[in-house]
Amino acid sequence: MATDLRVLCQENWDEWYDNLIRAFGGIPESAEERALWRELTETDRSIGAWDDDTCVGTAGAFGFRLTVPGGASVPAAGVTMVSVAATHRRRGVLTSMMRRQLDDVRAWGEPLAVLTASEPAIYGRFGYGVGTYHVNAEVDTARVRLSVPPGTDEVRLRYAAPAEALGACESVYARLVPRRPGMLARMPGWERVALLDPESGRDGASPLQCVLAERAAGSAAAGGETVGYALFRIKGGWEHAGPNGTAVLRDLYALDPAAHAALWRFLCDIDLTSTISTRGRPLDEGWQHMVSDIRRCSLLVRDSLHIRLVDVGAALEARTYQAPVDVVLDVEDSFCPWNSGRWRLTGDPKGASCARTEDAADLALSVRELGSAYLGGVTLDALAAAGRVRELRRGTLAEASLAFASTVAPWLPHGF
Structure with missing residues (x-):
């Protein structure tokens, strides 16, 4: 049974996206999430595979800019939202979409295509190689201590509402993008992804919290300058001996070692918690060299980009x-x-x-x-x-x- 590849039209987005959601288990997203992804979808860079009037395959490509060694920001197609209906597997649907997509990327003049893989075994046959890895960690803060660098005490921390702090946080992020290969320049609208906080995604933890790192007044740096931030949730927990909550870290960015250390020290010291749980951190992040016992951090390396x-x-x-x-x-x-x-x-x-x-x-x-x-x-x-x-x-x-x-x-x- 032949399928027809078509560029996505806005009026077909709901059916196209429903096919994607079903392929990833069928668990519905919040209205807020769905609305944001609808807004961010670049329909003219997205394709669907159709069997008569039924969508059976999806693939999109965000127009990103990727930092490469040397600091240049290079156009890259962010391949995303790839799915094939279970009823149409092993019929060449995915191969036909990958063929069309890479032809399109070439025609757009973008030298790179990048993706994160739900199943890493899939994409090697289309020429993708694993180029970055990241670290997941479960830090036992009841047993691990930090040795922080000079200047850490000069950094002031304060809570801020995530939405109200968005501008300051995005400024920090933008300054970091040229420093590390693999980072993505934030395209319009993407700053809102960091604020997505549906209750269904919290796994029993608190709403998203934000702490800003700022230079204390009177320091050598400009007073009040935001030099880092952390976005996190707190998941409460109690056992017979007392509290054993978890600080679930979502994002942490810092412009210098002192700000980085101040934020990690804060996370280690949150009352009623004994663990920091974090995903997707850099392989060479500085906190790994500040902890007293790296084995108590349960590091797990995973493929990323x-x-x-x-x-x-x-x-x-x-x-x-x-x-x-x-x-x-x-x-x-x-x-x-x-x-x-x-x-x-x-x-x-x-x-x-x-x-x-x-x-x-x-x-x-x-x-x-x-x-x-x-x-x-x-x-x-x-x-x-x-x-x-x-x-x-x-x-x-x-x-x-x-x-x-x-x-x-x-x-x-x-x-x-």
């Missing part, structure tokens, strides 16, 4: 390289064959060029490996150890692996 180079040359030119590199890459890309072939990459910390070449290849790899290595969080050496990158000219693997690496772990700050 999956990256697909839609235009190999433009993507590799868009970032910088932490060491000089001059290497010919033999790239295999069966799903987007315009990328296949040999590319000479020349780059350093100031910039890069990448162009087709007939020169002999130094390294052979698929576009999936390039996606994994692109933001510098996965080394080419590690991929070679797994047999995913082949060194064709001795010494070039070490040179390229060093150049591609990032001194700061790439991190996706929020899902989409």
